Amino acid sequence: MVLDLVPKTAYTELLQDLLLGKAITREEACFLFQAQASDFTALLWVAGQLRDQGRGKYVSYSRKVFLPLTNICRDRCAYCTFRRDPDEAGAKTMTPEEVRQQARRARALGCKEALFSMGDKPELAFPQVKRALQDLGYPDSRSYLHAMCELVLEEGLLPHANPGLMDEAELLRLREVNVSMGLMLENISDRLLEKGQAHHACPDKVPQLRLRTIELAGKHRIPFTTGILIGIGETIAERVDSLFAIQKLHAQYGHIQEVIIQNFRTKPTIPMRDWPEPTLWDHLRTIAISRLILGPDMNIQAPPNLNQDAYPLLLLAGINDWGGISPLTRDFINPEAPWPHISRLRDHTHTAGFVLKERLAIYPEYIRRQGFLAASLRPRVEAMIDAEGYARQE
Numbered sequence: 001m002v003l004d005l006v007p008k009t010a011y012t013e014l015l016q017d018l019l020l021g022k023a024i025t026r027e028e029a030c031f032l033f034q035a036q037a038s039d040f041t042a043l044l045w046v047a048g049q050l051r052d053q054g055r056g057k058y059v060s061y062s063r064k065v066f067l068p069l070t071n072i073c074r075d076r077c078a079y080c081t082f083r084r085d086p087d088e089a090g091a092k093t094m095t096p097e098e099v100r101q102q103a104r105r106a107r108a109l110g111c112k113e114a115l116f117s118m119g120d121k122p123e124l125a126f127p128q129v130k131r132a133l134q135d136l137g138y139p140d141s142r143s144y145l146h147a148m149c150e151l152v153l154e155e156g157l158l159p160h161a162n163p164g165l166m167d168e169a170e171l172l173r174l175r176e177v178n179v180s181m182g183l184m185l186e187n188i189s190d191r192l193l194e195k196g197q198a199h200h201a202c203p204d205k206v207p208q209l210r211l212r213t214i215e216l217a218g219k220h221r222i223p224f225t226t227g228i229l230i231g232i233g234e235t236i237a238e239r240v241d242s243l244f245a246i247q248k249l250h251a252q253y254g255h256i257q258e259v260i261i262q263n264f265r266t267k268p269t270i271p272m273r274d275w276p277e278p279t280l281w282d283h284l285r286t287i288a289i290s291r292l293i294l295g296p297d298m299n300i301q302a303p304p305n306l307n308q309d310a311y312p313l314l315l316l317a318g319i320n321d322w323g324g325i326s327p328l329t330r331d332f333i334n335p336e337a338p339w340p341h342i343s344r345l346r347d348h349t350h351t352a353g354f355v356l357k358e359r360l361a362i363y364p365e366y367i368r369r370q371g372f373l374a375a376s377l378r379p380r381v382e383a384m385i386d387a388e389g390y391a392r393q394e
Helices: 012-020 026-032 039-053 096-108 127-136 141-154 168-175 208-220 236-253 280-295 311-316 340-353 364-368 378-382
Strands: 058-070 112-120 156-160 181-182 224-230 256-263 322-324 355-360
Touching: 012 026, 012 039, 026 340, 039 280, 039 311, 058 096, 058 141, 058 340, 096 141, 112 141, 127 141, 141 156, 141 168, 168 181, 168 208, 181 208, 208 224, 208 236, 224 236, 224 280, 236 256, 236 280, 256 280, 280 311, 311 340, 322 340, 340 355
Parallel strands: 058 112, 058 322, 058 355, 112 156, 156 181, 181 224, 224 256
Antiparallel strands: none
16 A cells, blocks of 8 residues: 555654545645655555545546537636627627537537637626627526527537526526536635736626535536636635535535536736646645545546646546537637547546546536426436446447
8 A cells, every 4th residue: 555655754754544435624725735756656646545435446437529609708717718898809609500510510429518608798798799699599697598508409519607696496497407517616715806816807706606505416416527726826724715615516416427626727818817827746645635636436537638748647636527528629728729539538548447437517416416407307327328327338
């Protein structure tokens, strides 16, 4: 056992206790971020062991089409290249026909998931957006999203919507046409809302509002994806507090099917273009400590297109999912980072000792659990899965 081969320290003794089932505290999580040399090796090994206990040797991914329904947004995150003002070059709202055509192309390529991303309620900030939605026949962007989810269902895809903050009525309505939904917490710190920080001038990035949406999703048994974004100016304590906030909600409702540990990547056009990116070492230790906080059973993902050539290390740190990968559309949030070819990802995954399994936008365990899937969607899902709940190979 690796822990027997490294010097015994307070650090490795804590890791031993965690491996044996001790619940980690906030203070201990902050302490683990101080990993050095042999301690770092031990941290990754324990995280990997816990992952194997809970998730076995399967590493999953979802074959998806990325549908940026609108990139017009009222938030102005300092790290974002996706959002536009209505009169800005590149501002775009997809038409129903564009959505349908992309869905058909995606289905022909074997995609099962339709990932909808969009600016957060742009009609509240821009009257011209509201008029454009009304011209399409919809009172607001959430109604339009609902209709487009219905459209891609007709084309044989399963929607997963990420529309931003949602109230109870919106969640309940979208639940009927989505097999899962998502909202990144990013970070729990109000300090990042201050002038000069990453979330200044972002009314939809208030942490308590985002936590409220995640909690409401739990109350209504919606399989939910969330996560943190590291390297945007947060402290280690704020990073840890964000992970514990996610863990607390999941412990209460059991609905968080996936947690993404995403690393900030700089881009030449963003306000944070001179901001240092988190190192691979920092990303790996955050993944590992996330595993220790969230436990063996959580599905933990790191986007492979943001971590080219680090696949074995990400697996070593305790992830068990690569997220959505599209054979058709680019990552519109990180357009400079192409998706890896699935065959290449499979080779790396197998070389590291794991089996790559395609899943749907809803994880197998949430298909099996009662009440986590709208009754009207169950026949569609069951027609697309194998005996283990993963995607049936076509």
